[in-house]
Amino acid sequence: MSEMKKVYERTKGIKPGAVSGFCPGCMHSTVHKLIGEAAENVGALDKLVRVEGVGCCGLGQLYVSGDWLIAAHGRAGAVATGVKRSSPDSLVYTYQGDGDLAAIGLAETLSAANRGENITVIFVNNGIYGMTGGQMAPTTLLGMKATTAPKGRVAEEHGYPMHVCEIINQLTAPKMIVRTTVDTPQNVMKTRKYIEKAFKMQLEGKGYALIEIVTTCPTNWGLGTLESIDFMREHMLKEFPVGEFRMPE
Amino acid sequence: MAERVFMKGCEAIAEAATRAGCRFFAGYPITPQNEIPEYFARRMPEVGGTFVQGESEVASVNMLYGAALTGIRAMSSSSSCGISLYSEGVSYMAAARVPAVYVNVQRGGPGIGAIQPAQQDYNQATKASGNGGFKMIVLAPATVQECVDMVYEAFDLAARDENPVLVLTDGVMGTMMEPVVLPPMKSDEEVAALREAFAHRAVIGHKPLDQHTGEPGGIGDGWEKHNIETAEMYKTWDKDVRVEEFMMDDAEIVLAAYGISARISKVIVKQLRKEGIKAGMIRPITVSPFPYDTFANLDPSKVKGILDVEMSIPAQMRFDIDHAVCGRIPVMECLRSGGQLLTNDQVLAGARELIKEVL
Numbered sequence: 085m086s087e088m089k090k091v092y093e094r095t096k097g098i099k100p101g102a103v104s105g106f107c108p109g110c111m112h113s114t115v116h117k118l119i120g121e122a123a124e125n126v127g128a129l130d131k132l133v134r135v136e137g138v139g140c141c142g143l144g145q146l147y148v149s150g151d152w153l154i155a156a157h158g159r160a161g162a163v164a165t166g167v168k169r170s171s172p173d174s175l176v177y178t179y180q181g182d183g184d185l186a187a188i189g190l191a192e193t194l195s196a197a198n199r200g201e202n203i204t205v206i207f208v209n210n211g212i213y214g215m216t217g218g219q220m221a222p223t224t225l226l227g228m229k230a231t232t233a234p235k236g237r238v239a240e241e242h243g244y245p246m247h248v249c250e251i252i253n254q255l256t257a258p259k260m261i262v263r264t265t266v267d268t269p270q271n272v273m274k275t276r277k278y279i280e281k282a283f284k285m286q287l288e289g290k291g292y293a294l295i296e297i298v299t300t301c302p303t304n305w306g307l308g309t310l311e312s313i314d315f316m317r318e319h320m321l322k323e324f325p326v327g328e329f330r331m332p333e
Numbered sequence: 334m335a336e337r338v339f340m341k342g343c344e345a346i347a348e349a350a351t352r353a354g355c356r357f358f359a360g361y362p363i364t365p366q367n368e369i370p371e372y373f374a375r376r377m378p379e380v381g382g383t384f385v386q387g388e389s390e391v392a393s394v395n396m397l398y399g400a401a402l403t404g405i406r407a408m409s410s411s412s413s414c415g416i417s418l419y420s421e422g423v424s425y426m427a428a429a430r431v432p433a434v435y436v437n438v439q440r441g442g443p444g445i446g447a448i449q450p451a452q453q454d455y456n457q458a459t460k461a462s463g464n465g466g467f468k469m470i471v472l473a474p475a476t477v478q479e480c481v482d483m484v485y486e487a488f489d490l491a492a493r494d495e496n497p498v499l500v501l502t503d504g505v506m507g508t509m510m511e512p513v514v515l516p517p518m519k520s521d522e523e524v525a526a527l528r529e530a531f532a533h534r535a536v537i538g539h540k541p542l543d544q545h546t547g548e549p550g551g552i553g554d555g556w557e558k559h560n561i562e563t564a565e566m567y568k569t570w571d572k573d574v575r576v577e578e579f580m581m582d583d584a585e586i587v588l589a590a591y592g593i594s595a596r597i598s599k600v601i602v603k604q605l606r607k608e609g610i611k612a613g614m615i616r617p618i619t620v621s622p623f624p625y626d627t628f629a630n631l632d633p634s635k636v637k638g639i640l641d642v643e644m645s646i647p648a649q650m651r652f653d654i655d656h657a658v659c660g661r662i663p664v665m666e667c668l669r670s671g672g673q674l675l676t677n678d679q680v681l682a683g684a685r686e687l688i689k690e691v692l
Contacts, residue, residue: 096541131538135399145546151536153402153429153547155395156421162392166399169383170357170407171537192395195388 095120097129102147109309111299112140114266115208115275116147119177122279123150128175128287135164137180137189139215141208144179158189161196164203175283177204183213186222186246193248197292200257204282205294207248210301211320218304222246225323229306245323249296253329260285260293261329265321267313285332298324335514342477342506343368343410345513346436347376349481350408352516353488354524355434356382357407359396361389363415364448365504366438370410381521390415394422394435401426401433402547404531406488406524410436412504413454414445423497424463428559429547432491432531434484436500438507440672447672450504452592455649458501459621466560468567471499471621473591477511479618485516490573492530494566501620503644505593505674567622576624577616580606584613585635586688589628589654590642591617594675598642601680610688620650628657638691639664640683646670663691 094100097120104113123132132150136142138157145152151174155163160178168176178185185193185207196203212230213219220230220237223245227236237245249263260282264275275297282293298320300312307315340348347369350358358373360366370386377384383400387393393409400407411419416437426433439454441447458471470490472483480502487498519527528535536545577595580602581587588598595616605612617624631639639662641651646668654664667683669675 100542128538130540133536133538145548149541149544151538151545153399153536154425155399156425159391159395159422162387162395163399165385165392166357166359166396166401166407167403167536168399169385169396170400170405171403171535174403174538191388192392195392199385 095124097121097123097149098147099149105143105146106140107303109300109302109312111266112144112208114272115206115297115299116144118266118272118276118279119206120148122276122283123175125280126283126287128283131173131175133167133174133176135160135167135176135178137178137184139181139184139213141179141181141184142215158184158187159192160184161189161192161201161205165196165199165201168201168203172202175286177206179206180208181214182209182211182221182223186248194251197252197258197294198255200259200292202286202289202291204279204286206279207294207296208299209248209296209324210299211245212301212304214301214304223324225319247324249294249329252294257292258294258330259291259332262294262331263296263298263324263326263329265298265316265326267317281332290332296324298326337512337514339510339512340477341368341510342480342502342508343438344372345477345481346410346484347372349484349516350434350488351376351380352518353485354406354519354527355408355488356380356524357400357405358382358409359385359387359393359400360409360411361387361393361415363412365440365450365507366410366412366436368507369436369438390418391421394419397433397435398422398426398429398431401431402429402536404528404535404537406527408434408436410438412438413440413442413451416454416457420463424465424467426497427463427467427469428465430495431497432495433497434487434491434500435497436484436502439501439503441670448504449672450593450644450674451670451672452503452594452644453649453670454501455620455643455645458499459623462499467563469497469499469621470494470570470573470619471501473501473618473620474506475592475595475616477506477509478513480506481513481515492527495534496566501592503593570622573619574622574624575618576627577618578627579614579616581613581615583611583635585611585637585692586613586684587631587636587639588612588614588642588680588684589639589650590614591620591650594642594644597675597677597680600677601684604681605684612684617650623653625653625657628654631658631662633661636662638662638687640667640687641665642667642675642680642683644669644675665690
């Protein structure tokens with residue numbers, strides 16, 4: 085019998101035996117895996133501190149290995165500042181959704197970025213509040229229905245979708261700002277590379293990175309898993325085009 | 334030889350914290366405590382510590398939470414309406430059993446109130462500093478020296494219980510200058526050892542299977558277990574109750590006050606004694622845990638009346654006194670609020686009114 089060659093191994097960045105409890109088609113599980121792989125690839129799993137946002141993001145603690153703490157809703161930027169300034173050798177990342185980062189936590193998000201804190205911000209944007217059941221978020225698309233915008237988002241009443249990368253890109257201190265997605269194997273690999281780059285940059289003390297990952301929420305969008313990917317490509321990525329706003333040299 | 338210096342309350346608080354090993358401070362400007370963050374901004378770089386001016390009180394208290402969970406001695410300060418914004422972070426710190434210290438230099442309220450001193454945050458400080466029904470040790474200094482000593486000790490209490498500790502002072506103490514004896518500066522080795530003592534819980538990164546977390550609760554009955562544990566811890570605080578009993582041996586009239594009001598009351602007790610009136614004072618030094626026993630043990634055949642002296646309208650500490658006295662001794666009130674200070678004359682008049690009623 086010929087010897088089998090191991091070509092793929094589960095990352096140690098995910099707890100042994102952990103099985104995703106996210107909804108079918110949810111991309112949080114993919115993003116968590118990528119964070120684990122990226123931290124392992126840069127050899128810093130034992131330095132990893134996750135500052136966890138509130139909402140579906142708060143479920144990540146069930147799966148990720150490495151230290152973690154929960155920030156109050158929106159406060160991850162401030163909590164991460166406290167951790168990183170007091171423990172500069174730790175690899176500190178926040179994991180936040182659109183409601184957390186762009187609504188309740190916008191002040192903390194902007195201020196941490198503006199100070200150029202040496203942290204990595206993972207921003208998962210699916211345009212809706214997931215955990216609480218589909219309320220309107222700052223990134224909800226025009227016309228998109230939400231439980232708190234039952235007729236869909238209307239510009240005159242609700243304003244327009246907020247573009248976080250573009251806002252952060254107005255600030256001088258941030259070193260890396262990218263928007264990506266995880267809808268194809270290529271994009272999954274690209275996103276991992278971005279996270280790896282941000283982690284490396286942080287370990288070298290080079291400063292703030294924001295990685296926005298546009299994802300789906302089949303449950304609260306009311307779409308099937310494949311339909312929701314089509315919707316994301318056709319609508320979300322049109323409003324939030326992927327791209328490198330700022331990259332480290 | 335102990336170092337005796339002339340210092341403003343806020344600056345003395347910041348220096349005492351530095352000497353206790355505090356190496357992280359986050360805060361936001363608000364009167365009358367601005368000298369605390371300003372002092373830390375100068376002082377922290379000298380000792381290899383970190384000062385961050387938060388973008389808000391909300392951010393500052395959450396920075397404190399993150400910093401303290403790495404094991405570093407960390408502190409924040411604010412005043413009344415700013416402290417309201419601390420509720421969220423303080424509750425999270427109590428939830429995560431974080432040893433952190435914060436100071437409330439009280440001003441008038443409610444709302445934006447007045448920048449002048451008050452004692453209107455008593456209930457908030459002692460009963461509900463955030464959601465979830467947690468408790469904290471709350472120290473109430475009456476002199477700048479006590480501000481220094483209590484802030485220095487607050488870090489030890491916070492570390493002992495892995496729970497936040499509040500120093501509840503006011504705008505008089507914060508802005509007034511007094512001679513103080515400063516405590517010894519902890520050496521770098523001592524500061525490192527204090528940090529090491531929290532290593533078993535520090536959220537700084539560990540091997541994947543040696544996970545440290547900032548949350549003892551979680552799914553299932555985790556949070557109830559946490560609440561049962563902390564309730565057991567609160568019971569151990571009986572030993573931490575501190576109270577000053579001044580001229581109480583034969584007192585017939587008792588002035589009850591904490592912090593700045595106690596200082597004024599003490600002057601009045603001395604004056605009444607000169608007039609031959611048997612007056613005394615009870616000063617809660619820990620307002621949480623409150624010295625209920627001291628009040629419960631008062632003998633109604635000797636003590637004829639209690640005057641609750643507070644810079645709060647309506648009265649707040651009075652209800653803790655009532656809870657202990659249970660109507661056995663009449664209680665009257667002498668109050669100011671909204672940034673208006675109690676005067677000697679007013680407390681004396683209040684005492685005379687009580688004397689007229691009960692003696």
